[in-house]
Amino acid sequence: MIESLFAKQRQFFQSGKTLPIPFRIEALKQLKRSIKYHEEMLLEAMKADFNKGEPEAYLTEIGYVYNDINFTIKNLKEWAETERVKTPPTHIGSTSRIHKEPFGVTLIIAPWNYPFNLTVSPLIGALGAGNTAILKPSEHTPHVSRVISHIMALAFPEKHVASVEGGVETNQELLDLPFNYIFYTGSSHVGKIVMEKASQHLTPVTLELGGKSPAIVTRHADIKLAAKRIVWGKFLNAGQTCVAPDFVYVDSKVKERLVTHMKYYTRKFYEKDFNEGRYMSIVNRNHFDRIKELMQGDIVYGGRSLSNTLAIEPTIIDNADFDHPAMQEEIFGPILPVLEFNSLDKAVLDVRDLPDPLAFYIFTDKKTEAKHVVRAVPFGAGAINDTVFHLANPHLPFGGRGNSGMGNYHGKYSFDTFTHKKSVLDQTTCFDFPFRYPSSKLFSKFIKYIWK
Template structure:
């Protein structure tokens, strides 16, 4: 169905039009201008799909895209330079270089939770590396997807960058094509399907998935500040964030105090928005019902739901355990279970028994405690004494491992992800050492000398 579109992009890529740094920078500037042109429409679309407020939309989606484009334009020439590397003495007379080469025609499949940001962020990497791209925005946020299509068609010819709207059938059709690279953000279940299809063409992939990201709070934490930052990180975007704290694991000695402060900040930050109908809603009926069914047990804050608006109040469940329904899968909504541990060593063992999370947050003013968690628990990335904020640093790679994904991006790492590093040895013709050839008498002795 999309084979002709793929072939047009392949032909355009093979024309080498996308290779020059000037072309790439111009494309990034054009993308920024197009976003600016459609900024009001984009804000309206987010309001329509999610009831997302303007300030939050700018903070988490639009402003992030502008910063990413600016950062990439500033550093692109440096990133794309051919890199000269050392050559061993065994290769005397030669030099070694790494050439930065785009993959070719790429596919970017975006999720619905940050539908604009998580479409544009990998696209910036694909453009900066010199690729063409077909974007597949999420069908669950149709208004935003429509504006994304408008932004892309306004900025670029279809043969270079284009957005394709549609549902599961569109994804299935696109995944049959022999792309040179696939970048997918979404659930682990669909990630496996993407990887299976990519394997048919031996296409490399980046999978940005999710998981149950813990927030571990020790007795040595600033408990009030931990509560404030956990509540913000969890309930922003109505909890529909892949790196949101999925559960809190607190030292039993400070757990009661922590929950008290969390309830305070949940009221302070979100009570008015919930009351006035300004709090973000759940993306659709299916997800609303799934999250609503997780709300039971010792609900100490929130718990109210409104099926007519698909709104779920920020909810805290105290005294949960690993058998609670909210602990069986990633919540991806504004429900936060709180568990307690008697010792940090036991907490580390418990978290290690879970599938590798995309993020982990450790709250402690004792460096040795933070270090022990970071070193002992496998996870994608995270923060000490904060949540989510590590995503905003373009110098840090973002990505998961195991069940939470593979590959990384953001800043230079986006450029690297969409770039093949081609290793080249430049050999001299001024002389030729005879001992390298099998008929030479010294062949065996020289090999032993150099490689022993």
């Protein structure tokens, strides 16, 4: 079935029907209409899969996707235009242009933590660029995956866009096919497998992975505001966010104040929801058990867990160090270790010793300090005096580096990711300089002159 689906999409792409800009824009509008039709089903599915409430589901998934579609429709014609670029004097008589063309049949493999957003957002770029797409939503959120399949079936013929549900075996079957582009979001471990499979067909890939994203708080920060924004970014989606601050590294002179404010805002934002069963659950039993094992040490807030609903209370662990169990892997749950430093330069070196994170956050009101740290630490994307919010800016590329991934997307960068830039030199036939050819006595002098 999957091979047949792939063949249908390849044939449809080769027909050229996806190339006209009006066709692409109509496809995006049809996607939006289908999402709106299924909106209530999506909300119910997120509630069923991991108790995600409507406000958070709309903010981080549905509303985000609507905004992405609208932004792409508004700008697509401009993005897709052929670009005329400069031509050097050595090429007199010619013009140079960059043509934008789609790759072809694309594969989008999505994770479970934002199962709708992280399936559809890459699709928006793929459709805007004129590709076809096969989606593989996560089997760990089966209700959302089922609704995604309904959305795609209503919006598109399967020869254009199709959603394929299934587990690891389905992923393996898909990765054996010679796709023209693969977009994967998930763990670094699986990312290596995707890249290895893609290499067999020389298929280009974008890998959106993760890592331990630090939040550094210096003595020059607005401590109360830093605490507020850190706990919001960390405990959003029950900590199951690839760019959530994975740990806090704070100057020892302000650590006690920071922890006090973090406890206050965690209680204010999440205590009632957790006590009344509205706080989002961990996606499955395995992740629930893994995260519980990390709740060790000086727990100054939280620490409760509900086995029957797979809910873990937002938890702050003070006085942690790099040997703490929660510092050995990406937490991907509502546990926040707090480490302290005495020297910012030493803190920067410590963070640099870790694998490159997907996100990085620095809290300081001293601009020179922020500039120095941002330049000194390698990371995918991040923010100064905020967390997570950079994802909502469609003008910023989002992606990792090293262990946290490769390639980027969002806004125009999604279009660029799924677009091949084809360079074309258009040379005149009105004249032809003889000295460029080896038979000319001036050939050697010409070569030396233009390349010296």
